[in-house]
Amino acid sequence: MSEDGAGVPSAVAAGSQDQGGTGRTLYLEIFRYNPADPDSEPQFRTYPLEETPGMTLFIALNLIREEQEPGLQFDFVCRAGICGSCGMLINGRPGLACRTLTASMEPRIRLAPLPVFELIGDLSVNTGKWMRGMSERLQTWVPATVDADIDSIEAPMEPELAEQIYELERCIECGCCIAGCGTAIMHERFAGAVGLNKVARFRLDPRDTRSDGNYYELIGDDDGIFGCMSLMGCQDVCPKSLPLQTQLAYLRRKMLRAGLIATG
Amino acid sequence: MTLSARALPARLDALQSVSGLLLALFMWAHMLLVSSILISEEAMYRVARMFEGYYLFGRAHPWLVSVVVALVLLLMMLHAALALRKFPHSAGQYGAFRVHQRRMRHGDTTLWWWQVATGFLLFFLAPMHLFGMFSQPDQIGPYASAARVYHTHWPLYLVLLFAVELHGAIGLYRLALKWVVLPGRPPQQLRHRLNLLKWGLSVFFITLGLCTLLAYFRLGEQISDRPGLRYPPAIEVNP
Ligand code: HEM
Ligand code: SF4
Ligand code: SF4
Ligand code: FES
Numbered sequence: 186m187s188e189d190g191a192g193v194p195s196a197v198a199a200g201s202q203d204q205g206g207t208g209r210t211l212y213l214e215i216f217r218y219n220p221a222d223p224d225s226e227p228q229f230r231t232y233p234l235e236e237t238p239g240m241t242l243f244i245a246l247n248l249i250r251e252e253q254e255p256g257l258q259f260d261f262v263c264r265a266g267i268c269g270s271c272g273m274l275i276n277g278r279p280g281l282a283c284r285t286l287t288a289s290m291e292p293r294i295r296l297a298p299l300p301v302f303e304l305i306g307d308l309s310v311n312t313g314k315w316m317r318g319m320s321e322r323l324q325t326w327v328p329a330t331v332d333a334d335i336d337s338i339e340a341p342m343e344p345e346l347a348e349q350i351y352e353l354e355r356c357i358e359c360g361c362c363i364a365g366c367g368t369a370i371m372h373e374r375f376a377g378a379v380g381l382n383k384v385a386r387f388r389l390d391p392r393d394t395r396s397d398g399n400y401y402e403l404i405g406d407d408d409g410i411f412g413c414m415s416l417m418g419c420q421d422v423c424p425k426s427l428p429l430q431t432q433l434a435y436l437r438r439k440m441l442r443a444g445l446i447a448t449g
Numbered sequence: 450m451t452l453s454a455r456a457l458p459a460r461l462d463a464l465q466s467v468s469g470l471l472l473a474l475f476m477w478a479h480m481l482l483v484s485s486i487l488i489s490e491e492a493m494y495r496v497a498r499m500f501e502g503y504y505l506f507g508r509a510h511p512w513l514v515s516v517v518v519a520l521v522l523l524l525m526m527l528h529a530a531l532a533l534r535k536f537p538h539s540a541g542q543y544g545a546f547r548v549h550q551r552r553m554r555h556g557d558t559t560l561w562w563w564q565v566a567t568g569f570l571l572f573f574l575a576p577m578h579l580f581g582m583f584s585q586p587d588q589i590g591p592y593a594s595a596a597r598v599y600h601t602h603w604p605l606y607l608v609l610l611f612a613v614e615l616h617g618a619i620g621l622y623r624l625a626l627k628w629v630v631l632p633g634r635p636p637q638q639l640r641h642r643l644n645l646l647k648w649g650l651s652v653f654f655i656t657l658g659l660c661t662l663l664a665y666f667r668l669g670e671q672i673s674d675r676p677g678l679r680y681p682p683a684i685e686v687n688p
Pocket of ligand 2 (some may be wrong): 355356357358359360361362363378379382422423424425426427
């Protein structure tokens, strides 16, 4: 997902420029560090910027890169809260830069890269690598148990069930729930809300024939569901408002049952 | 891996929650019983005799209190051993969590920190109280307890009160979030109410505890010139 700081050309931001300012000057304190450069020192640097109506952090960062700091690294693709690449710490809390209006904040705005993930440079982190590792450990896919016949029509699914699956499928893997989770901050291998939510999603799917015992093998330990300490950071920062508390509590009960039944 | 080793994480998680639940309920019941001194000295006297089995056997057996204390201590040891798994294990983890907590300024994350801190305090302070009750179960009564509070124990009880009532209420709140599928999508409103309820319970029990402690302290002061004085009960108890 996050490969480099290229993002979208700043022309996208240009639209808002000719409407005149809001009269506010913003001061963006941006974390600057390039791990690839041995001379680079981690630091916050402040960039002043005239606010324009309807300005998002996405627009603000593009203006700064265009006018003040051509080397600034950050990630964007969709600028509409869909791709999940623009997660960052906004005044200390994880959030999507493209969905954050500067008008909703004090003029001094502090931006830092998401913790836990590998830093690429400045605000850009490699969420993709983490997500892939998690996905492989948790096997977040439908295992092929029978040879699928691609010529036959797929079995229909109840609309309510499809709706439930879709609700969880809305996760954009932005990584905010990981950066907002005290457990994930302390324990590197913790699957986090994003991973556990995925297991909950596949558990609902009738095409996934795995039993709770199988899921227990994947998440029935302190790196999985029993590691979650119910701090609710995930729930409170998820930009897609996924029902994470509900899923985590539900999964915990199911996995407790699966674990206790295992003793026979 | 044997079957039972596989089941261990599930069991430990359930045991941690169950032990916490039992302890929290016990502590509330305990607070209500101890506060009987606010009704009258006689009320507290009768509560104490009740736990010595007086109303059951027609005779007081203080060793029954020792048995209950031992069970509570065992339950606490189990709970603490399980909760230890969740403590930050290294300077790295500790530092990372504290930085995260300050950066996020997030209520529930901060609450967890307080739960760990108060749990750590309870580790050391609760046994001090428990051993006293275990070894001298016959020294529980309006005057004997008041003298203890007044002369030596009030600082211990003061700290214990805050630690237990914060730790227990936060623990129960988190138990609800952990196991109960809250309605609402997402259930922010209900969670907010639970949080208010949690604070309400902490404040109620801390207030009750402070009043109770003050009552014992005052009584202890009044009788401080008569060491070893026993309460003369209105009911007859043949010891
Ligand atoms: C005497 C009274 C105690 C009461 C009423 C009590 C109550 C509770 C409750 C209800 C929970 C929530 C359980 C859960 O999250 O699964 C809890 C968790 C916890 N307790 Fe206690 N506890 C007591 C003593 C202690 C002691 C002595 C320690 C010290 C080691 C301790 C440390 C913890 C910790 C660190 C947690 C958090 C565990 C987690 O996040 O999963 N508690 N306690
Ligand atoms: S669960 Fe929410 S916060 Fe976590 S990755 Fe998915 S969309 Fe982002
Ligand atoms: S509830 Fe807390 S511990 Fe569990 S995944 Fe969410 S933020 Fe992490
Ligand atoms: S740019 Fe795609 S989510 Fe923000």
